[in-house]
Amino acid sequence: MSERKKRFRYRRWRYFFLSAAFLLILVTPILNLYFHFTFVQGWYQSLGIGRLWIVSPLEGLESLLISKYIYLPSLIGMLIPVIVALYLGRVFCSWVCPISFLHETLDRIRRRIFRYNPVTWKDRLVLSLRVLWVALIGEFLLSMILGFPIFVFVSPPGLVGRELMLGIIFHTFALEGFIILVILLLHLVTRRFYCRYLCPLGGLLAFLGQKRRLKVRLKSKKCSGCGICEKVCPLGLPVNRGGSYSPYCWNCGECVDYCPTGALKFYWKRPYYLKPTSEETPKARSGNPLPDE
Amino acid sequence: MDRRLFLKLLAGGLLVSCAPGELASSPIKTNVLRPPGAIPEDFFASRCIRCGRCAESCSYRSIKILDLRHGFYAGTPVIYVERIPCYLCMRCVKVCPTGTLQKVSQKEVRMGLARVNRRLCVTWKGEGICRSCYNACPFREQAIKLDRLRPVVVPEVCVGCGLCTYACPVTPKAIVIEPVYAFKASK
Numbered sequence A: 001m002s003e004r005k006k007r008f009r010y011r012r013w014r015y016f017f018l019s020a021a022f023l024l025i026l027v028t029p030i031l032n033l034y035f036h037f038t039f040v041q042g043w044y045q046s047l048g049i050g051r052l053w054i055v056s057p058l059e060g061l062e063s064l065l066i067s068k069y070i071y072l073p074s075l076i077g078m079l080i081p082v083i084v085a086l087y088l089g090r091v092f093c094s095w096v097c098p099i100s101f102l103h104e105t106l107d108r109i110r111r112r113i114f115r116y117n118p119v120t121w122k123d124r125l126v127l128s129l130r131v132l133w134v135a136l137i138g139e140f141l142l143s144m145i146l147g148f149p150i151f152v153f154v155s156p157p158g159l160v161g162r163e164l165m166l167g168i169i170f171h172t173f174a175l176e177g178f179i180i181l182v183i184l185l186l187h188l189v190t191r192r193f194y195c196r197y198l199c200p201l202g203g204l205l206a207f208l209g210q211k212r213r214l215k216v217r218l219k220s221k222k223c224s225g226c227g228i229c230e231k232v233c234p235l236g237l238p239v240n241r242g243g244s245y246s247p248y249c250w251n252c253g254e255c256v257d258y259c260p261t262g263a264l265k266f267y268w269k270r271p272y273y274l275k276p277t278s279e280e281t282p283k284a285r286s287g288n289p290l291p292d293e
Numbered sequence B: 001m002d003r004r005l006f007l008k009l010l011a012g013g014l015l016v017s018c019a020p021g022e023l024a025s026s027p028i029k030t031n032v033l034r035p036p037g038a039i040p041e042d043f044f045a046s047r048c049i050r051c052g053r054c055a056e057s058c059s060y061r062s063i064k065i066l067d068l069r070h071g072f073y074a075g076t077p078v079i080y081v082e083r084i085p086c087y088l089c090m091r092c093v094k095v096c097p098t099g100t101l102q103k104v105s106q107k108e109v110r111m112g113l114a115r116v117n118r119r120l121c122v123t124w125k126g127e128g129i130c131r132s133c134y135n136a137c138p139f140r141e142q143a144i145k146l147d148r149l150r151p152v153v154v155p156e157v158c159v160g161c162g163l164c165t166y167a168c169p170v171t172p173k174a175i176v177i178e179p180v181y182a183f184k185a186s187k
Helices: A010-034 A057-067 A072-088 A091-096 A098-113 A131-146 A156-169 A177-189 A193-198 A200-211 A228-232 A254-258 B002-018 B041-047 B053-057 B068-073 B132-136 B163-167
Strands: A040-043 A046-049 A052-055 A214-218 A264-268 B063-065 B077-080 B113-116 B144-147 B150-153 B175-178
Touching: A010 A040, A010 A091, A010 A098, A010 A156, A010 A254, A010 B053, A040 A156, A040 B053, A052 A057, A052 A072, A057 A072, A057 A131, A057 A200, A057 B041, A072 A091, A072 A200, A091 A098, A091 A200, A098 A156, A098 A177, A098 A193, A131 A193, A131 A200, A131 B002, A156 A177, A156 B053, A156 B063, A177 A193, A228 A254, A254 A264, B053 B063, B113 B150, B132 B144, B132 B163, B163 B175
Parallel strands: none
Antiparallel strands: A040 A046, A046 A052, A214 A264, B063 B077, B113 B175, B144 B150
């Protein structure tokens, strides 16, 4: 009944989340500067909400590896993003990251003006998804060889945040802002080119989220093999051939939205010690497994 | 192909980074200082995660963030004391998530050391009586003392905040901050 009228779309919620996350890092410097409201500070490299500090795992790990110095607040700050990545996978990339917001906004503008349609869109330059690992390891190695962290130039969430902060507080933009433009231009060639192949933070989160709980499940009984999911996946994953189980999947729910037969659904993989013996107990929550009705 | 491209990029990056030595040389020099509580310059750039929260929390906008022109030091905070000195509000040290700015009290700050150029200073030249630096110093009568009305810096107390440099009316400045502690020989 309600399915007819208004199907639940993850896309809308995701854009809402992305906008809220972008607004947070846009409003925070204004609040800090003009209203001296310092409860929330920073952006997605290091976010301080009161006494709760969140440090981006890539930056924290790189700083730790290069300076070989363990600083406890930094480690504790990395805990929350790491736990989120372990359980939910790369959700930061698709639901929070400010560069993702810019990508989505660009897509919406393209849809309005140029009649852009993700189903018919063809990516021009397609590489192997494993390039992501090369980028991650290469980034770490290069910074360790040089002795200077290079995430400053290659981690887009930090770049966007820094540009916003500089723009608001100092009324100037740093030169590295052109990297954001390059990333957005690459998006016009291949959807999410940077996120797919080059983002070291995405690589790290993908690595952490290999055994994530939240996954998109493909029910092969319902699947008609139309291949729309593969076309709309922003990462170009072969969803109908198990791409959503790969570490690269960032749980954006785009394929779930587009699937015409409802074969794709988010599901929460319970840990093995809570798994009931019978296969079909869809609504049994964790805790007591309810022997029989 | 991907690997080749990547290796090319890697080699290119290395070349670009190594060719001008400017990129890897520290921006810290006279009157260009790190914020309070900064660890020595040898480790600063590697431990700082460039989150910019020190700059965001700085109420006087003393802390500036370097950009791409400073190579690998891009994103790190500096204070140009000639433009806006540090007023020692000690907010930045409280928000640093990596310990790059260590939690120190006002008196323990060692951003640099003030140095009086006696050939430029009006009072030292005997051309007049100026006590701008003495009046501006937050540790009056401790960090800058007057020796027969001529300013003398006490290195044990001076924190290098740069208020004296900012107040100095002479151009070029007769009192400058030298970042002597930033380059202290590390063990």
